[in-house]
Amino acid sequence: MIPPFFPSVAGPFFSHVFAVRAAGKSPWRLLGTGALLAGLFFPEILRADFTDPHPELLPPLALKRLSIEELLSQQVMSVSRKPENWAQAASDAGIGSLPVRREIAPSLQTELRLQF
């Protein structure tokens, strides 16, 4: 099997080229094609998120090789905590003990029992 000459490009990239070539000789057609291209590209520019949505995270083993200055310059991806001892955290926050929570949502308890 002969591999394709052009790499696979996602989106309407090559179709844009063919649209321009097909526009022909008329300046009006050219103008129309330009407007079409602008219509295709400009929303993409407006939508484009130039801040990286999936930044490359450094693993712990890479972090330990960084200097203290480099560690201080690292951006934090998430400030959320990993799971903690929830029962302790809940009692610290004054939420109360487990029997109180069961009284608050008795219907939920029943539903859960039915499901399992």
Place this chain on the structure above:
Amino acid sequence: MENDSCERAKPASFLPPALLLGLLVRIAALPASGQATSREYDLKAAFLYNFATFGEWPAAAFAHEGSPFVIGVLGADPFGAALRDIVAGERAKGRPIVIRHFDRAVEARGCHILFISASETPRHREILALFRDQPVLTVGDVPGFAEEGGRVGFVTASRVGIQVNPVALRAGNLAISPKLLRLADLVAVDIPSP
């Protein structure tokens, strides 16, 4: 005939800017490799490892010549496997580094670095008072940790900063290298009495 060729040239002159524009948009959308981003507690684990290098402990802090350098975590452990992975096979002050977890502060007196988890917040003042004159580098990340007498506090925003309480350090006969002190914020002191 000549006009005809001129008109044909127009699409070709129009194409490069349009193609270039599209290419730039697509390149901008690609992930930027090597961007300096980390998970919060992976980063803090790396800091703890660095503190073992930048801190100075009195000889009395080590039971004997072969005793390990102990990094403790008091309360709920937010580091997962990161801290263990970072110190695996590493040494500090010529000693192997070990990680220990504690539920009660009194058990953690033999530590050299002690991360006091946010789960211990209601007991922070009592815990810090317990370590007031102990050679234990207490580290925490709840707001105001260093002001309350903790020795090193993390300040977490888009980056992680460091606060150091120099008076609390001296009370424990500890020191931190000038390099780290230059990079840290020095805070006002309030050492809880026992």
